[in-house]
Amino acid sequence: MSRTSKQWADQPKLPPTHYVNSRIYTDDAIHREEIEKIFNRVWLIACHESELPNKFDYRTFLHPSGRSLLLIRGEDDSVRAFYNTCSHRGNRLVQVPAGNAKRITCIFHHWSYDPKGACIDIPRETQGYGDRICKANVGLREVRCERGLGGFIWVNIDDASESLTEFIGDALEDLQVELSQSLEVFHYHQAIIETNYKLWHDTNRELYHDYMHYHNRLTGLGQKGYFDRVYHPYPNGHVQLDSMEIQYQAYRGKQRTLTWPGSKAACHKLIDIFPGTTFILRAPSMRVDTMTPLGANRVMIEFRGLGLKNEPAGDRAERLMEHNNLWGPLGLNLHEDLLANELQTDAMRDGVEAAYVLHAREENNTTQDEIGMRQYYAEWGRRMGRSPHDPYGKATAAVAA
């Protein structure tokens, strides 16, 4: 039966953990607060080590704060990260996504920096600055940078936050063997989608949407054991889904046979790292999604497809083919996920009667339980100091009154 305006606006008769106010997906002020309270305080993947394999290779990364970061491998083979900003007049130093340079020179006034962020040249330094400014005091702003499991390079612009090891904890243990191989990125693309970053990440935290994917309906969803897979929450908002061997014959006419070291053939694994990184293995393909929110209703998602370094050409071709068929920009599944999120945002436009979004499925934490989202929003609420079901405190105030 349909609902009246009042019924639509009434809070669901569910525990507060089982729904969120859709304004958390559309409100500009909440978005700005998320940047400050979440993204500026957590570890985020900036790139993979294979994207800067050689000494003096560099890579840029758009941090959600809006800052461009510059990552550069030094002569000592260490990767360091800095604000991609000249200390002189704030110009952006590096304009391209990747390259190689022993020194970084600003195009504007030719101030130069070495790969450790030290300023090494200021044209006509003493003539113009006397003893007021010297190179030693105007190095680049360094950002915490650590190599994590799998060779991913993580950054954190909060100098006071916990270490990467403390942040991740044991959340990646189910991919420990797979990520301990020597990996390289063979695919990279960005998708800028008109949606809130959390809506994209929600999609990676539940398999209830498998009904949308023709591929998934024919493969995993119809298999024995699908509904036995359990989501395991970890501290800091991370979550991991039990693995399963997927039967692909119904969709492709044949089963996948090429494995990923440490995994069985056709193994499916899924790990989500708060606030928006996802590791997915559909052996033989591995994909890692990362996100940079560009606004309340806009997100840039970076998709990386990974293979093993120096693997035989035939293996790489098969891994690439399986990756592209589903996950490439022309793949059959990825479009469906991205479209669903844009349609959610289209329907949620910040209007008069914001909807409630239900996260109420309970099935003993198994595949189609929505525990992945409930756990996410518990962490979100903790960091934001807001209740996702009542982000403005109006309902709570009304009850108190």
Add this chain to the structure above:
Amino acid sequence: MNADKEISDLVYKSCFMLDEMDFSGYLSLCAPDYRYRVVAYSPELRKDMVWQDVDKEAMQHHLELVPKHVREMVSVSRFPTVYLIEYEDGGRRAKVFSGMQLFKTKLDGGETRLYAVCRLNDVVDLSNGAPRLLSREVRMHTRQLGTGTQVPF
């Protein structure tokens, strides 16, 4: 009939067929050993990426699956322009270099936006009657495709 016109018509027809989602029509323009690749240079990785690489059988399987998948409600319009035709192998085949723009028009409201630009590097078989596509390499200029598409370029 003028060979240049026949070849150009082939390129244009292949794009019109895809606009109309006439997949069997598109495949009928392809030789039995057709190969289709989509490549893009990645400045992030500093190397070429392959986004799709299929033979005719795999292309046919892919196209059979497209209507079964959820898809954006838009029409896609392809605007190819044949720039250059080079004959080789005694006129038995030709290399065709074209540029192409694609636009998406929403069914709801009719707004049109530029979606992608690319180059088409085709090899056309002229040895057996009507020209047929022997291979197509789509070299993408655009690397950000929003929600993307499942239909070949």
